[in-house]
Amino acid sequence: MHGAWFDHRMSDLRIRAARPGDLDTVLDFWKTAAEGTSISDDRDGVERLLARDPEAMLLAERDGELVGTVIAGFDGWRCHLYRLAVHPGHRRRGIATALLAAAEERFVRLGGRRADAMVLQRNETAHRAWGAAGYGPEEHWRRWVKPLGA
Numbered sequence: 829m830h831g832a833w834f835d836h837r838m839s840d841l842r843i844r845a846a847r848p849g850d851l852d853t854v855l856d857f858w859k860t861a862a863e864g865t866s867i868s869d870d871r872d873g874v875e876r877l878l879a880r881d882p883e884a885m886l887l888a889e890r891d892g893e894l895v896g897t898v899i900a901g902f903d904g905w906r907c908h909l910y911r912l913a914v915h916p917g918h919r920r921r922g923i924a925t926a927l928l929a930a931a932e933e934r935f936v937r938l939g940g941r942r943a944d945a946m947v948l949q950r951n952e953t954a955h956r957a958w959g960a961a962g963y964g965p966e967e968h969w970r971r972w973v974k975p976l977g978a
């Protein structure tokens with residue numbers, strides 16, 4: 829049964845993979861729910877993600893309304909989590925916890941061994957949420973980046 833692994837239910841919470849038709853709603857959602865913006869926060873960016881990995885973006889819905897997102901990206905080597913965001917009116921109800929559980933289940937199913945996330949130093953709420961889910965910082969790393977095709 830395709831996709832049954834992400835059909836988590838927590839009371840009326842449903843977690844499922846995003847489909848192309850969800851993407852405008854997701855982009856709007858991030859404007860109010862996400863922390864900052866990402867370089868890939870546009871139609872092209874999210875379409876490319878789903879074209880490459882149709883199950884990478886997980887949505888949490890309550891009564892059909894989008895209340896949370898996370899991207900669970902696995903490239904065959906590393907398991908990266910991006911865009912963990914919960915609607916401000918639905919926080920502290922375990923939605924991020926449920927999204928991360930679904931993402932981790934996906935990673936394990938695909939053979940992933942360790943999950944990671946980029947977390948801003950100043951985002952203390954996120955530190956608490958990631959910490960509660962079992963993640964911890966590795967202080968000896970810095971992200972080194974180079975914009976491509978500028």
Ligand SMILES: CC(C)(COP(=O)(O)OP(=O)(O)OC[C@H]1O[C@@H](n2cnc3c(N)ncnc32)[C@H](O)[C@@H]1OP(=O)(O)O)[C@@H](O)C(=O)NCCC(=O)NCCS
Binds near residue numbers: 861921957960961
């Ligand atoms: C961070 C975020 C995703 C957490 O979502 P959430 O659904 O509220 O998290 P949960 O309800 O699953 O919280 C799980 C645990 O994390 C910790 N936690 C979460 N938010 C917290 C807060 N504001 N203060 C203290 N602890 C918090 C608690 O231990 C909590 O368990 P508890 O409620 O039983 O005490 C949400 O606050 C958010 O969307 N913030 C803006 C976007 C963002 O910063 N994303 C992270 C980017 S790295």
